[in-house]
Every structure is written in C-alpha cells, then in structure tokens.
Amino acid sequence: MAKTYKDLREFLQTLEEEGQLVRVAGPVNPEPDLGAIGRAAADIKNGPAVLVENIRGYRYSMVTNVHGSWKNHALMLGMDKDATVKEQFEELNRRWDKFPVTPKVVSREEAPCKQNTITEDINLFELLPLYRINEQDGGFFLSKASVVTGDPEFPDDFNKLNVGTYRIQVKDKDRVGIQALAFHDIAVQLEKAERENKPLPIAITLGNTPLVTFMASTPVGYNQNEYEFVGALQDGVPTEIVKADTCDHLWVPAGAEVVIEGYIIPRHRVVEGPFGEFPGSYSGARLQCEIQITRITHRDNPIFENLYLGVPWTEIDYLMALNTSVPLYKQLKESMPEVVAVNAMYTHGMGVIISTKVRYGGYGKGVAFRLLSTPHGMPYSKIVIIVDEFVDPFNLEQVMWALTTRVKPDKDVSLIENCPGMPLDPSSFPAGMHTKMIIDATTPVAPEPNPRETQLLEKPVGSEAWDAVLRDLLKKGN
Amino acid sequence: MICPRCDSDKIKVMVKSPVGDEWEVYVCEKCWFSWRSTETINVLPKFRLDDEKIRNMQMIPPIPPLGK
Numbered sequence: 001m002a003k004t005y006k007d008l009r010e011f012l013q014t015l016e017e018e019g020q021l022v023r024v025a026g027p028v029n030p031e032p033d034l035g036a037i038g039r040a041a042a043d044i045k046n047g048p049a050v051l052v053e054n055i056r057g058y059r060y061s062m063v064t065n066v067h068g069s070w071k072n073h074a075l076m077l078g079m080d081k082d083a084t085v086k087e088q089f090e091e092l093n094r095r096w097d098k099f100p101v102t103p104k105v106v107s108r109e110e111a112p113c114k115q116n117t118i119t120e121d122i123n124l125f126e127l128l129p130l131y132r133i134n135e136q137d138g139g140f141f142l143s144k145a146s147v148v149t150g151d152p153e154f155p156d157d158f159n160k161l162n163v164g165t166y167r168i169q170v171k172d173k174d175r176v177g178i179q180a181l182a183f184h185d186i187a188v189q190l191e192k193a194e195r196e197n198k199p200l201p202i203a204i205t206l207g208n209t210p211l212v213t214f215m216a217s218t219p220v221g222y223n224q225n226e227y228e229f230v231g232a233l234q235d236g237v238p239t240e241i242v243k244a245d246t247c248d249h250l251w252v253p254a255g256a257e258v259v260i261e262g263y264i265i266p267r268h269r270v271v272e273g274p275f276g277e278f279p280g281s282y283s284g285a286r287l288q289c290e291i292q293i294t295r296i297t298h299r300d301n302p303i304f305e306n307l308y309l310g311v312p313w314t315e316i317d318y319l320m321a322l323n324t325s326v327p328l329y330k331q332l333k334e335s336m337p338e339v340v341a342v343n344a345m346y347t348h349g350m351g352v353i354i355s356t357k358v359r360y361g362g363y364g365k366g367v368a369f370r371l372l373s374t375p376h377g378m379p380y381s382k383i384v385i386i387v388d389e390f391v392d393p394f395n396l397e398q399v400m401w402a403l404t405t406r407v408k409p410d411k412d413v414s415l416i417e418n419c420p421g422m423p424l425d426p427s428s429f430p431a432g433m434h435t436k437m438i439i440d441a442t443t444p445v446a447p448e449p450n451p452r453e454t455q456l457l458e459k460p461v462g463s464e465a466w467d468a469v470l471r472d473l474l475k476k477g478n
Numbered sequence: 479m480i481c482p483r484c485d486s487d488k489i490k491v492m493v494k495s496p497v498g499d500e501w502e503v504y505v506c507e508k509c510w511f512s513w514r515s516t517e518t519i520n521v522l523p524k525f526r527l528d529d530e531k532i533r534n535m536q537m538i539p540p541i542p543p544l545g546k
Contacts, residue, residue, distance in 0.1 A: 029516065030501075030514065030516075031514060031516065031517050056495075056498075056500045056501070056516075057495030057496065057497055057498060057500030057501050058495070058496060058497060059496050059497055123493060123496075125493045125495075125496055125503070126496050132513075132514075132517070135520075136521070136522055136525055138483075138510070138511055138512075139505075139510070139511065139512040139513075140503075140512065169510075170512070171505065171510050171512070172492055172505065173492060173493055177510070179538065180538065180539055181538060181539070182538065182539040182540070190539065191539070191542050194541060194542050195542050195543070195544060195545040196544075196545055197544060267541050269537050269538075269541065270510055271509050271510050271527070271532060271535065272510070274525055282525070284525075285509075285525070285527065285535060286535055286536045286537070286538045287532075287535045287536070287537040287538070288537075288538050
C-alpha cells in the first residue's frame with residue numbers, strides 16, 4: 001500500500017525527509033519576496049517546497065511550490081521520488097479505476113480544522129500572510145484553495161457536491177472575489193441560486209492534503225465527487241471529511257489548515273483582477289462575484305499554502321500536468337483501445353501528444369479527432385501530435401525523433417480553421433476561437449502507401465547482458 | 479491619497495499589520511485595487527481604469543434572469 005497523508009503537515013514532513021523542502025527563517029517582506037520565492041523555486045530543476053517561517057507584519061508561516069516538481073509529485077502519490085513521469089501517469093491510471101471510494105466522516109471534535117473558531121471581527125490577515133503574487137495583479141490572491149459548493153436544487157446529493165480550484169482576490173478583511181468561469185461546475189450552481197436571488201453557501205479550504213488539491217483542479221464530471229476520487233488515488237484509503245459549521249450539505253477536508261465559510265452574494269459583480277495566469281501573461285480585469293465571509297475555523301498555528309504562477313513552468317504546470325492527461329486518456333481509451341498514453345501537460349492541455357497503435361491507415365488523425373471532441377480537448381487543445389505506440393509521449397527527445405523521422409508535412413500536417421478555443425490562450429483570436437493543428441507523426445500503415453524503409457533497428461544481440469556488466473564495472477570504480 | 483489605478487479618492491485602510499507597526503493595506507472602494515504601504519506601485523497604463531472601462535467590462539459569469 002502506497003504512503004498516504006492525512007493532511008498537508010504529514011506531506012511537508014515527508015518532503016523534508018526526502019530533501020524536497022527547505023525553510024527560509026526570514027524575516028522576509030511580503031512583497032516582492034513571497035512571489036519571488038515561488039518563481040525561484042519553480043526555476044530550479046527538481047525544485048523544493050519552500051516554508052517561509054517569518055514574514056514581516058504577520059503571525060504565521062506560508063509554504064509555496066508544494067506541488068512544484070516531479071519529485072514532489074511522485075511523493076504526493078507515495079511513489080519513489082525518482083519515478084518517471086510516465087510511471088506516475090500509469091500509476092494514476094491504475095488507481096483511477098478504484099473510483100468511487102466513500103470518504104470517512106469524522107466528528108467535529110476529531111477534525112483538526114475545527115481547533116479554533118472565529119465568528120466576530122473576522123480578519124483574514126490575522127491568519128494568512130497575504131501577498132501580491134505578480135506585480136500587476138489587482139490585489140492579493142489565494143491561488144491554491146479547494147473551494148466546496150453544493151447544488152441548490154439537490155443539496156443532499158453528495159455526488160453533486162463540487163470541490164474545485166478558483167482564483168480568489170482578497171477585497172477586504174472579510175470579503176473576497178471569486179472567478180466562477182461559465183464552463184466550470186460552480187457556475188451551474190451559482191446560476192440556480194441567482195435565479196432565486198439566494199446566496200450560494202461556500203467553503204474555501206486552504207492547506208489540504210496534496211491529493212485533495214490535485215483532485216480540486218482535475219476536470220471530472222459534474223456528478224462525480226472529488227473526495228471519492230481522492231480515496232481512489234490513495235489506492236483505496238478513504239480521505240477524511242467533516243461537516244461545515246454554517247451549512248449542513250457542505251463537507252470540508254478534516255485536516256485543512258484553514259476553512260473560510262460564507263456565501264456568494266447573489267446578483268452582484270464588481271471589478272476583479274487583473275491576475276497573472278498560467279499562459280504566462282496577465283488576464284484582464286472583469287466584473288466578477290464576491291463572497292461574504294461569516295466564519296473561519298483553523299488549526300493551531302495555521303500554515304498558508306499558496307502557489308506562484310506565471311511564465312511556464314511554475315508550480316501550477318506540475319499540478320495540472322497529469323490531472324489533465326489522465327481524464328483525457330480515459331475518455332479516448334473508452335472508444336479507442338489502441339491509445340497507449342496521453343501527454344496533455346503543456347499549458348493545461350493546449351498542446352497534447354498522444355501515443356497510439358495505428359489500427360489502419362490514417363488512424364492517427366482519427367485519434368486526434370476524438371481528442372478534439374472531448375469536453376476539455378475541444379476548447380483547450382490547439383496543437384495535437386500523434387506518435388507511435390513505441391514512442392513515450394512524455395519524453396520530448398523521443399517525440400522530436402518521431403517528428404523528424406515520421407512527418408511528411410504535405411500529408412501529415414493538417415490545419416482546421418475557426419474551431420472552439422481557450423480565451424486565456426493569448427494567440428486565440430477572437431478570444432476563445434482558434435485554428436487546430438494536427439501533426440500525424442506515426443509510421444504509415446496500409447492502405448496508406450509507404451514507399452520507404454521505416455522498420456526500427458533491433459538492439460545488437462547481447463546488449464542487455466553488456467548493460468549489466470558495464471553497470472557493475474562502474475560501481476566498482478574501474 | 480488617491481487610487482494608483484483609477485485616481486479615485488475613495489480609499490480606506492483595509493487593515494494594519496497584525497504584528498508590529500510594519501505596514502498598512504489600502505483599498506480603493508471604486509475599482510477594488512488594493513496595495514500595501516511598503517510596496518512600490520506602478521500600474522502600467524494598459525491596466526489603468528476609468529468609469530467607461532469599468533462600465534464596459536465583461537461580466538463573469540453573466541447574471542441570469544430572475545425565476546418566477
């Protein structure tokens with residue numbers, strides 16, 4: 001059974017034991033230091049999480065870059081920290097099929113997130129060392145919250161309880177703005193509440209066990225409960241939840257550092273943003289929703305977990321890498337069992353590489369068509385590369401080999417104009433529309449003619465035995 | 479004091495530093511830009527706001543009609 005974590009603290013301890021967490025004693029300034037630390041940690045290969053222990057003017061610590069490297073990502077899954085990306089992809093696929101695993105409900109007394117309660121003179125700054133992430137941001141943002149909302153029409157339907165990550169701008173000591181994009185689950189629930197002019201109860205949870213954060217940013221179905229996926233990705237070990245204090249149908253992670261409860265103010269929009277986003281540019285200011293905070297519960301000495309995002313790669317790119325790839329792979333595999341792996345790690349799936357067996361001539365393009373008709377791939381994916389089953393799509397050296405030796409541009413590159421696009425892609429014009437490009441880098445299969453020799457070379461006989469001999473000699477220092 | 483983004487004078491002190499007398503945070507009650515007293519603020523011209531820009535901003539998500 002793989003190692004699992006009940007809360008963020010257990011994970012941070014493992015990161016530290018594995019040399020993947022460093023502490024900054026400080027004191028440091030909130031600006032520009034906390035943003036700069038997140039940027040710097042992401043720029044280091046296999047960068048560590050960074051726990052900043054003393055921040056000027058604040059009481060408590062903050063941690064950043066928790067998901068920001070492949071080593072940390074492997075440790076999140078309880079795997080060896082040197083597990084390859086493809087090994088992590090395959091392990092996630094295996095555990096994914098254990099869904100659903102019912103979470104364990106704990107009592108209020110058992111839940112660490114209920115150690116302290118604040119209902120009067122609410123002041124986020126007392127608990128959270130808030131800071132500006134990028135210079136032109138409109139204010140201080142929570143970039144890594146797991147936000148819990150229910151369906152006002154079916155409040156007791158646990159399947160419709162949604163846990164998602166949405167950017168949150170601090171507007172006052174007890175009021176925050178939230179970005180509820182129309183194509184995300186929370187917007188469905190908000191619309192139901194706003195038609196009745198009713199507030200939508202909400203719980204913003206911060207500092208969770210890493211797989212809660214992972215599932216909160218995974219595009220699963222509306223009727224799929226993220227907590228039941230966390231149990232699956234913990235290889236069958238249920239995650240622990242507790243009822244929110246202010247709403248009977250909201251459930252929050254028992255081990256959260258901080259739980260902010262309140263409601264979305266109905267039929268109300270004010271300026272939110274701008275905010276530096278994952279494509280590496282700012283997304284502009286818009287009129288967006290606001291949340292009135294009514295209650296906060298938190299652990300003793302809460303740790304503020306937040307992430308830096310900007311020019312890729314940063315922490316968010318590691319977080320959204322495999323949790324975008326795995327659901328796309330599952331959707332393709334259902335109708336096309338030839339598909340071997342899907343790499344949708346680049347810019348939240350705007351670039352995708354698919355490895356597949358080619359059942360008959362032209363099949364590679366058919367696989368691309370399937371990707372471009374999935375819920376996520378249709379708007380997001382712009383550049384699709386298809387490679388043979390023996391190419392690891394997570395290994396760009398191999399993908400470049402496939403591009404250089406398998407692509408005949410006049411027949412293998414296709415452009416399709418005027419398709420659905422992703423508005424945050426700064427190349428899409430008008431925003432939200434783009435041209436798709438499909439590159440078929442697979443070996444031609446009949447009835448496609450293949451006038452040239454493309455058979456792969458075999459390894460010389462004895463290579464494997466010699467591999468062992470050479471490794472042994474290296475070890476002996478000869 | 480005026481807002482560095484929209485020039486409004488509707489500014490309030492949002493909060494003072496919880497520990498020591500290190501800084502204050504201000505917020506504009508017109509465009510909701512907020513900043514800390516210790517920051518050097520330079521809002522780029524393209525991100526500055528006025529009444530017309532705020533009026534014409536996209537709304538996310540749109541507000542649905544009221545039910546019966």
